[in-house]
Structures are given as C-alpha cells and as structure tokens.
Amino acid sequence: MxxxxxxxxxxxxxxxxxQVIAFEKIPLLQQFSYTDSYNLIMSSARRFAADTALxxxxxxxxxxxxxxxxxxxxxxxxTRTANLLHRLGIAPNDAVSIIxxxxxxxxxxxxxxxxxxxxxxxxPMLEAEHIGEIIAAAGSKIVICLAQSAHSNIWExxxxxxxxxxxxxxxxxxxxxxxxxxxxxxxxxxxVTVLDFxxxxxxxxxxxxxxxxxFAADQIAAYFHTGGTTxxxxxxxxxxxxxAFLGQLMQVYTAxxxxxxxxxxxxxxxxxxxxxxxxxAFSVGYRIILMTPSGFRSPIAMKNFWQHIDRFQxxxxxxxxxxxxxxxxxxxxxxxxxxxxDINSGAAPLSLPFELNxxxxxxxxxxxxxxxxxxxxxxxxxPAQQPPGSVGMRIPYSQIRIAQLDGVKVVKxxxxxxxxxILVKGPQVFVxxxxxxxxxxxWIEDDWFNTGDFGYLDAEGFLYLSGRAKDLIIRSGHNIDPxxxxxxxxxxxxxxxxxxxxxxxxxxxxxxxxxVARKPGVEIDSKTLLQYCAEEISExxxxxxxxxFIESMPLTAVGKIFKPALxxxxxxxxxxxxxxxxxxxxxxxxxLEKKRGIVAMIEAVDKSQIESVKELLQSYTFAVxxx
Numbered sequence: 142m143x144x145x146x147x148x149x150x151x152x153x154x155x156x157x158x159x160q161v162i163a164f165e166k167i168p169l170l171q172q173f174s175y176t177d178s179y180n181l182i183m184s185s186a187r188r189f190a191a192d193t194a195l196x197x198x199x200x201x202x203x204x205x206x207x208x209x210x211x212x213x214x215x216x217x218x219x220t221r222t223a224n225l226l227h228r229l230g231i232a233p234n235d236a237v238s239i240i241x242x243x244x245x246x247x248x249x250x251x252x253x254x255x256x257x258x259x260x261x262x263x264x265p266m267l268e269a270e271h272i273g274e275i276i277a278a279a280g281s282k283i284v285i286c287l288a289q290s291a292h293s294n295i296w297e298x299x300x301x302x303x304x305x306x307x308x309x310x311x312x313x314x315x316x317x318x319x320x321x322x323x324x325x326x327x328x329x330x331x332x333v334t335v336l337d338f339x340x341x342x343x344x345x346x347x348x349x350x351x352x353x354x355x356f357a358a359d360q361i362a363a364y365f366h367t368g369g370t371t372x373x374x375x376x377x378x379x380x381x382x383x384x385a386f387l388g389q390l391m392q393v394y395t396a397x398x399x400x401x402x403x404x405x406x407x408x409x410x411x412x413x414x415x416x417x418x419x420x421x422a423f424s425v426g427y428r429i430i431l432m433t434p435s436g437f438r439s440p441i442a443m444k445n446f447w448q449h450i451d452r453f454q455x456x457x458x459x460x461x462x463x464x465x466x467x468x469x470x471x472x473x474x475x476x477x478x479x480x481x482x483d484i485n486s487g488a489a490p491l492s493l494p495f496e497l498n499x500x501x502x503x504x505x506x507x508x509x510x511x512x513x514x515x516x517x518x519x520x521x522x523x524p525a526q527q528p529p530g531s532v533g534m535r536i537p538y539s540q541i542r543i544a545q546l547d548g549v550k551v552v553k554x555x556x557x558x559x560x561x562x563i564l565v566k567g568p569q570v571f572v573x574x575x576x577x578x579x580x581x582x583x584w585i586e587d588d589w590f591n592t593g594d595f596g597y598l599d600a601e602g603f604l605y606l607s608g609r610a611k612d613l614i615i616r617s618g619h620n621i622d623p624x625x626x627x628x629x630x631x632x633x634x635x636x637x638x639x640x641x642x643x644x645x646x647x648x649x650x651x652x653x654x655x656x657v658a659r660k661p662g663v664e665i666d667s668k669t670l671l672q673y674c675a676e677e678i679s680e681x682x683x684x685x686x687x688x689x690f691i692e693s694m695p696l697t698a699v700g701k702i703f704k705p706a707l708x709x710x711x712x713x714x715x716x717x718x719x720x721x722x723x724x725x726x727x728x729x730x731x732x733l734e735k736k737r738g739i740v741a742m743i744e745a746v747d748k749s750q751i752e753s754v755k756e757l758l759q760s761y762t763f764a765v766x767x768x
C-alpha cells in the first residue's frame with residue numbers, strides 16, 4: 142500500500158498501461174486497506190489534523206473573509222452528524238435525503254449520513270414533485286436541507302415534497318449566516334419535526350460513532366439519482382467499497398504532487414463533486430475551496446474566478462465543458478494564475494479544437510477523463526501524456542471491454558480500433574439500481590456493466606468515445622432521460638409519436654429537443670407543444686428547447702425508431718443554421734460513421750472562409766471537416 146506522505150514521488154507512477162498492469166500485481170486489499178468512506182476520512186482527519194480541509198466563500202468576492210474547516214474539524218463534524226442521525230433512528234439500511242447547495246455542512250451531511258446509514262444527495266434545482274419522488278424512492282424518513290432563504294426556494298420545495306409523501310418524519314435545516322433566515326415557516330400543521338443542523342450536531346459526541354457500526358465494503362453508502370421516468374426515479378446504489386477505492390486510488394495518482402489547493406464549483410449532488418472533490422480530495426489531504434453555494438453558477442464568483450485562482454494559489458479544478466467555455470471569455474486581467482497546472486474536464490464530451498485553444502490561451506493542461514455515476518465517477522483517467530481525442534486509459538483493477546451486442550448478449554468482441562459498446566467491470570462499478578426493473582439491461586454476461594456508450598481502444602490502452610447507444614441526453618453534464626419528455630408528449634391528444642434526443646449545442650454540448658408526429662387531421666404548432674412541455678415536465682433541465690414535426694419516424698429493419706438518423710438530421714439543421722446566421726455560404730453534409738459517430742462535412746463556397754468556419758464550429762463535440 143502506498144502511504145500518503147508529505148514528500149512527493151519524483152514522477153507519476155501510472156502513466157502507461159504497462160505501469161497499470163504492474164501495479165495490479167499486488168492484490169487490491171494489500172494496496173488499499175480501507176473499505177469504507179468513514180474510516181478513510183477519519184484517517185485523513187488524524188494525519189492532516191490542523192491543515193485546512195475546506196475553505197468556504199459565501200459570495201465569491203475577491204477579498205471576502207472565508208470560513209475555514211480543518212481536517213480535525215471535518216472528522217468531528219462528520220462523526221457528530223452520524224451520531225445525530227443514529228439517535229434519530231437511522232440504521233445502516235436507512236436513507237437520508239440531502240438537498241443542499243455547496244456548503245461545508247453538505248460534506249458533513251453526506252459523509253455523516255453514510256456513516257449512519259445511506260446518503261441520498263438530491264439536485265436542489267429539481268421541482269418539488271420530482272424531489273418528492275426521489276425521497277419516496279429512497280425511503281428516506283429524514284431530510285437535510287437548506288433553511289428558508291430569500292435566495293433559494295429549496296425550503297418551500299422540500300415542504301411541498303414532504304406534504305406529498307408522508308414518510309418523512311424529520312427535517313434538519315441548515316442555517317447559514319447571510320444566506321438563510323433563522324425562522325423556518327410553513328410547518329404549522331406539525332407534519333414533521335424540524336431541527337437546526339448546526340445546533341443539533343453540536344450536542345453530539347465527535348470522537349467516535351455511538352452506533353459502534355462495523356463497516357463492510359459491500360454495504361450501500363449512497364443512492365445517487367441518475368434519471369428515470371415520472372413516478373419512478375432511477376437510483377444508483379454505490380457501496381462503501383466503491384467510495385474507499387476511488388479515495389485511495391487518488392492517493393496513487395497524486396503521489397508525485399505536493400499538497401496543494403483545489404477549487405470546487407461542482408454541485409455536491411453530482412457524483413464527480415462528491416467523489417473526486419470530496420472523499421478523494423480528503424484522502425489526499427488537499428485544501429478545497431468551496432466557491433459559493435452556487436459554485437460555477439454564481440455570476441459574482443465566475444466574474445472573479447481568476448482572482449480566486451490567484452488568491453488561493455489553486456493548482457487544480459474540475460469542470461464540465463460549459464464552464465470552460467464560459468471561462469474562456471472571462472479576462473484574466475492582472476491575476477497571476479501560474480499556480481494552475483491542471484484542469485479536469487468531464488461529465489460531457491469536450492471539443493478537441495476548443496480544448497487546444499483553451500490550453501494555449503491560459504497555458505494550462507486540460508485532461509479528459511470518462512466516467513459516470515454508476516462507476517463512482519471514473520472509468521478511464523487521463524495521464525500527463527494523453528493522445529488527442531482520447532479519454533485516457535482504464536484505472537487499475539478494472540477492465541474495459543468493447544463489444545457488439547444483441548440485447549444483453551455479446552455477439553463479438555471488437556478488435557483494437559473497432560467501435561462497439563463500452564462494457565466495464567471493477568471495484569468502482571456500482572452494485573445495481575435500487576429498483577430491480579432498472580437492472581434488466583444494465584448488465585451483460587458475467588457482470589459486465591453496459592455503459593450505453595460507443596467507443597474503441599487503441600494498442601496503448603487508450604479509450605476513445607464515438608457515440609452513444611444509451612438514450613441519454615447530456616446537457617452540461619446533466620443526464621436527462623428522454624422518457625421524461627416523451628411520456629407527456631405522447632399523452633397529448635394531438636401527438637401520435639414523439640422522440641426526444643440531444644440537439645447539438647456549442648455551449649451545453651446537447652440541449653433536449655423532440656421530433657413529433659401529429660395525429661392525422663390534427664393541427665398544432667411547436668410553440669403550443671413547448672408551452673405544454675414546460676407545464677408538464679417536472680425536471681426543468683429536461684424541458685425541450687425545440688420541437689420539429691416529422692411525417693414518419695425512421696425505423697430499423699425490425700421496426701424500432703432509429704434515433705441516430707434523427708440526430709444526424711438535427712445536426713445538419715443546426716450546423717446549416719449556424720453558418721447561415723454567420724453569413725457563411727457552405728454545403729453541409731452530415732454523415733454517420735461507425736468509428737467517429739456523427740461527422741459534419743462542410744464545403745465552403747468561399748475558400749477564404751475555411752478558417753472562419755473551423756473557428757465558428759470548434760465548440761461542437763462532433764467531428765467537423767472543412768474544405
């Protein structure tokens with residue numbers, strides 16, 4: 142086992158597939174002795190003691206005072222939270238729903254809930270109905286949420302959700318000076334008990350778990366919401382072993398680095414924020430700057446972003462492509478950002494031309510990895526020398542398999558360079574969805590998890606993505622189930638069929654849209670249907686931005702709707718419209734290639750505009766060839 146030390150190794154040790162294979166010769170439990178998140182974090186609390194674990198910015202102003210949490214404090218507050226939840230009746234198989242923005246208390250709640258029972262982080266931006274459905278699916282009797290605030294409607298949405306689903310017995314409100322109001326209202330009917338988070342945990346012991354709980358690697362640590370249709374949210378079950386493995390793996394990946402500061406602007410309901418900038422960063426002993434409750438969504442914090450990099454001497458941060466695109470337009474000014482050495486981009490594809498331009502402009506490396514909620518955030522990871530277009534190589538003790546499938550059966554294993562469905566197995570892979578109905582298509586022979594993505598491997602072990610088999614729409618790293626859109630549309634009396642797909646967008650990667658077939662003799666326009674969707678769809682991010690009417694849906698030989706043809710069609714429309722708006726005349730032809738997926742072939746009428754076309758389309762994630 143590699144024990145973290147203050148003296149870094151001279152160079153990285155997992156930079157080639159050969160080094161990964163050599164590392165794996167030592168059995169997993171000899172390399173990584175911790176098998177649960179609680180004891181792993183407590184080991185960091187002891188090792189790093191007075192060092193800063195969390196530093197919180199409330200507003201995101203350049204010189205504002207911060208709230209500091211040491212590693213000792215982190216351990217104490219997590220333990221206190223676990224003891225409070227245990228006293229309130231939470232056992233190892235009980236869930237606690239957590240609906241919070243980015244706060245120090247969010248970490249106390251997530252890891253404390255895992256120490257007592259099962260943490261269920263929920264996106265605070267979801268509508269009340271959707272939040273209630275997730276709480277009910279998790280079976281949570283306790284909810285930890287933000288107290289009443291003039292800056293947020295979380296409290297009001299939680300109240301509405303709790304009144305709809307009566308299983309909740311206790312709400313623990315997090316009160317933040319300058320953000321919330323101390324008096325929480327709306328519970329005069331005493332449906333539930335309301336407690337103050339900070340005041341309640343302050344009464345608990347912070348030295349050890351009163352439950353005396355003994356952890357096992359296969360115990361469920363968290364339920365993460367990954368989509369699902371109305372009334373039936375899909376919850377991924379991650380184990381303590383999943384969490385501890387990723388945390389300790391980060392110790393190896395960073396063993397050549399000095400201890401430094403990372404900035405967190407990712408939400409803490411998202412798997413990447415919780416794992417890579419949560420338990421993994423704690424395991425390494427980094428100082429984490431929590432950049433306001435809104436993170437990258439804060440206009441003030443983003444305006445002053447480069448000043449924050451300078452002030453806190455940030456070396457690393459992780460973001461989705463939309464954040465990097467926003468940062469590309471924010472002047473550095475007189476900020477010294479030379480401390481910044483690494484940026485991790487994930488959750489959605491990043492355009493290669495944009496990445497190269499960003500690196501050149503800011504003189505910083507951008508690494509592209511690949512993972513998903515079901516794989517505890519990582520499937521492949523980018524080494525220092527990453528081939529252009531790849532998403533890195535597999536992580537140790539895991540396997541990546543490229544195959545052609547017929548349903549849940551492997552037809553053939555793909556050769557190197559041949560595109561197929563990406564299958565994965567390893568200690569980071571979850572144990573399945575909470576509802577058995579969601580597991581039918583998730584697993585392929587011999588417990589291989591079907592990612593639903595297409596890709597291929599090269600001879601050096603690098604993975605390349607080439608498309609998507611699973612019908613997810615990925616909007617700025619947010620996964621949207623198309624059925625959330627298709628269900629209400631198909632229920633409309635004027636609609637005979639509806640198919641939702643991701644529409645290419647240079648900023649968000651994809652935006653939800655739908656192709657709709659009208660019933661014979663019925664007239665309805667897209668504006669009316671879009672308004673209908675806004676009223677009927679509970680997840681705001683899933684409300685379609687565009688509706689295109691179609692006479693008949695493209696079908697496969699066996700009569701199934703062929704979504705790639707629809708993606709090809711809308712891509713051609715979007716590119717043509719983008720060029721026309723820029724005053725550029727060109728012939729646009731969008732192809733579906735087996736290896737690269739969607740490829741836009743652009744023939745400029747005026748050849749002097751070729752570079753302008755490339756620059757205009759550089760942020761799209763599909764391949765573009767201009768002549």
